[in-house]
Structures are given as structure tokens and as C-alpha cells.
Amino acid sequence: NIVLTQSPASLAVSLGQRATISCRASESVDSYGNSFMHWYQQKPGQPPKLLIYLASNLESGVPARFSGSGSRTDFTLTIDPVEADDAATYYCQQNNEDTWTFGGGTKLEIK
Amino acid sequence: QVQLQQSGPELVKPGASVKMSCKASGYTFTDYVISWVKQRTGQGLEWIGEIYPGSGSTYYNEKFKGKATLTADKSSNTAYMQLSSLTSEDSAVYFCAREGERAYWGQGTLVTVSA
Numbered sequence: 001n002i003v004l005t006q007s008p009a010s011l012a013v014s015l016g017q018r019a020t021i022s023c024r025a026s027e028s029v030d031s032y033g034n035s036f037m038h039w040y041q042q043k044p045g046q047p048p049k050l051l052i053y054l055a056s057n058l059e060s061g062v063p064a065r066f067s068g069s070g071s072r073t074d075f076t077l078t079i080d081p082v083e084a085d086d087a088a089t090y091y092c093q094q095n096n097e098d099t100w101t102f103g104g105g106t107k108l109e110i111k
Numbered sequence: 112q113v114q115l116q117q118s119g120p121e122l123v124k125p126g127a128s129v130k131m132s133c134k135a136s137g138y139t140f141t142d143y144v145i146s147w148v149k150q151r152t153g154q155g156l157e158w159i160g161e162i163y164p165g166s167g168s169t170y171y172n173e174k175f176k177g178k179a180t181l182t183a184d185k186s187s188n189t190a191y192m193q194l195s196s197l198t199s200e201d202s203a204v205y206f207c208a209r210e211g212e213r214a215y216w217g218q219g220t221l222v223t224v225s226a
Contacts, residue, residue, distance in 0.1 A: 038214070047206055048156065053213035091156055095210065098170060100146055100158035 006103030014111045018080040023092035028072040036096040113137040115217035130193040133207030140188040141165035144210040151203040
């Protein structure tokens with residue numbers, strides 16, 4: 001199974017600054033010209049909210065402050081500039097080869 | 112629009128079983144795989160397995176084999192997950208999600224295992 005290592009586990013960023021979260025896969029999540037890596041935001045008591053799908057595609061309705069990049073085994077979620085409402089836990093997730101795995105999560109605090 | 116409506120919270124006794132539902136709408140139910148995900152309070156997300164409603168084929172995370180059973184009813188566009196021999200470790204929120212280029216998630220079902 002593909003293991004996703006997310007870093008950092010927690011992050012404190014000042015309002016208006018940039019937040020960068022990394023996700024490294026134990027093997028490539030690329031197939032058929034796509035990177036099967038996705039990013040979610042989750043707030044307490046809510047289901048995960050999709051932000052980025054297939055590594056770099058912004059989900060409809062998600063602010064352009066969020067962006068995703070990467071391929072094969074190394075991926076990044078960037079929030080720039082961060083807003084107070086971005087305080088949440090962020091997860092990467094892969095679904096290559098018919099199984100899902102998640103990163104351990106990054107808790108973002110806004111200073 | 113695609114929607115997944117999950118059943119309500121469950122309070123169950125240790126050793127019992129529970130069956131929860133995930134009713135799909137807004138798309139052709141048999142065309143997309145449904146996955147199930149577990150989240151314990153304050154913890155991360157764990158994939159349980161998936162079912163392809165068109166054929167009934169299932170694929171499980173090894174960790175949940177024998178614990179979870181996935182089924183689907185094409186006539187009602189509903190996917191089900193049964194959890195057996197419940198313990199406190201099974202207390203969690205369980206989500207269903209439709210796979211595809213981008214996933215759609217249900218709102219979650221809270222299962223509390225307590226005597």
C-alpha cells in the first residue's frame with residue numbers, strides 16, 4: 001500500500017502570509033497522465049472538504065488562494081495569502097491503484 | 112447535483128452489529144465506486160474499502176476485513192456498510208464517498224459503542 005507522509009504536522013502562519021504543506025508518497029501516484037493526489041480541508045464536526053483534485057485542479061467554489069502542485073511522489077498544497085477562516089486540518093489523499101490512503105494531517109493555526 | 116445522504120447516529124452495545132446507509136442521487140449509481148472512510152474523534156482518516164455498485168464487487172483494506180461488509184442496492188441507489196462485533200475502537204464517524212475524477216462525500220454517520 002502507498003504510504004503518504006505529510007509535513008509538517010502543525011503549522012502556525014501569520015494572517016496574510018503563505019502556508020505550505022508537503023505530502024510525500026512512498027511510490028508514484030501517477031497513472032494515465034494524471035497524478036491521483038487530492039487535498040482536503042477539515043474543520044471540527046464537518047466532513048472533509050475537497051480543495052484540490054488530481055494534484056493541481058482547484059475544486060469549484062474554492063478560493064484561488066489555494067493551489068496544488070507536484071507529481072509522482074512529491075506534492076505541495078499552498079495557501080497564499082492565508083485568512084482567518086483557513087484554520088483547519090489539511091489532508092492529502094491518494095487513490096491510485098483502486099485503494100485510498102491519507103496523509104496524517106497538518107493542523108494549520110493562523111497567528 | 113451529486114449528493115450522498117447518510118443515515119443518522121447510532122448507539123450500539125459492545126459485541127453487536129450496526130448497518131449504516133449512504134443514499135446517492137444526482138448521478139447514475141452503478142457507474143461509480145463508493146468508498147467508506149473511518150475517522151475516530153480527533154484522529155485522521157482511514158480508508159475501509161470500496162464497492163462497485165454495478166457489479167457488487169468489493170475491495171477491503173486488510174485491516175477491516177472481517178469487520179466491515181459493504182453492499183449496495185441498485186433499486187434504491189443506496190450503499191450500505193455493516194460493522195460487526197463492535198468494540199470501543201469502532202466508535203467513530205464513518206463517511207461514504209463517491210469516487211471519480213473528484214470525490215463527493217456524505218456528511219458522515221456517528222457510531223458510538225457503549226454499554
